[in-house]
Amino acid sequence: MAKGTHEHALDPRNETILISVNGALKPRAEAVVSVFDSGFILGDGVWEGLRVHNGGIAFLDQHLDRLFEGAKAIDMDIGLSREALTERLFETLAANGMSSGVHIRLMVTRGVKSTPYQDPRMTITPATIVIIPEYKEPTPEVITRGVRLFTVHVRRGAPDVQDPMLNSHSKLNCITACIQAAKAGADEALMLDPHGFVATCNSTHFFIVRKGELWTSSGRYCLHGITRGNVLSLAREAGIPAHEKDFSLTEVYSADEAFVTGTFAGLVPVFEVDGRTIGGGREGGPGPMTRRLREFYATLIERECSPRELAV
Template structure:
């Protein structure tokens, strides 16, 4: 296994991150001092929700959608974030300002956990503090070749499960399901894992969403067994607005192996082409549909941040 991320998460390390200030519950702390308690719900149990955010032209792209998902997830698990959206937005931009991050190449990890527990136990009634809110802004941008480098995916045995076991729609801190999938794919020499749903249909990748192109149509999963991805939803919207037929439906690996093109979507890298799935070569260079969707997605980001008002 390599000692660094591959695929859509490849980035060039930036020495400025050594001195970045991180917001821990409203206090801006140097990176080495940014810590949470060993009794924190996130560290102890993976009890919390999070968002990955990209900054474009000094604005956080699609922030309203990300906050919608964050607050809905917190509500679903009966967790009180403790501050409203306006206050959290101000805190996010204050962290950017403190680090002079007013342009491009910035990624934010926003994490909210249930707070500090009095003892190592899963019952939320032992929580003795407000929610823990951590904002990690970093100088971090996808490697330039991500837009054209053909990804290699491997279908793993780890499935996306039923919602009555652990709902895959929740963007929770509990990511062991995806981590074990990632490990299997990495051991197989692939960039990322392709994961099936309990019925054997294609669901998603371990950290991105998956699409195929067949006969001029764009297909993605039904969405029943994957996170409601922000980038996934926006790509579906811009494609339909452009007159491209898009279908959220069940499809199998046979459909994938016979596809004309394939790609993944995610907040960090946007739209990225897939070249190989399970040793089957779908393409050796970025296809026309992927290139078109990349352009449409970039245009939507530009429009979103152009209308965004900083607090």
């Protein structure tokens, strides 16, 4: 069984990476934060996953928009400007000699607290900023074969409970969904919204293809995915009808194709949902629409990440 779209081969180079902890570059074994850190105690923070290609960071402006908007929503001061944070990202890549095939986890928490308690006024340091760059690419099997999904009972909540549009460190909702899907023998969880319509997956966004049209959820109960938005734009530019709408599992089970999107693996085919075979199934691989959109997306990545030197 796969481990979702983030399944990857171990790369020995990652044992010697340097990780940025508040601007200091630390060997992997020494890259630590305080047990009093807000992120450790409470999951109080926001984060981004970034893809590095040709020495560039794909869609960095969009990712930073989401990071800073999330920080503002939770009234957290990141403590760095966009320009300074960008410089720190590229300094970390340069220190590791990294240019392609790299995935970055950028994490910002509220900082260290005086005591383990939720009130932000107990925070006594500036925000904690950690940058973990790893040589990490999806396995060929995931890209070609795809993933199996299982619809879980865990729902994506309404924004007045915990806004699903926040890319927060608090991921227990998605973790419990992932656990249920794994126990059912699936790779990832398909999650519904409070009304029973399809919302998203536990770590990716979900699309179906029906009669030449591309459908994804309304977007009201999922993160504003960067790859999701780019795929919708690419489809519309190509004249493919692309809809953000409510749809049910009944319409999923009879779909011509399905795929999920994410920064790490791009577009990954879905060959089964709740025991129903989608498209050509496990052996069929990506359907024609998925392959076409994947080609568009690869071209967009190349255009976005023109070759550059490893220097700030």
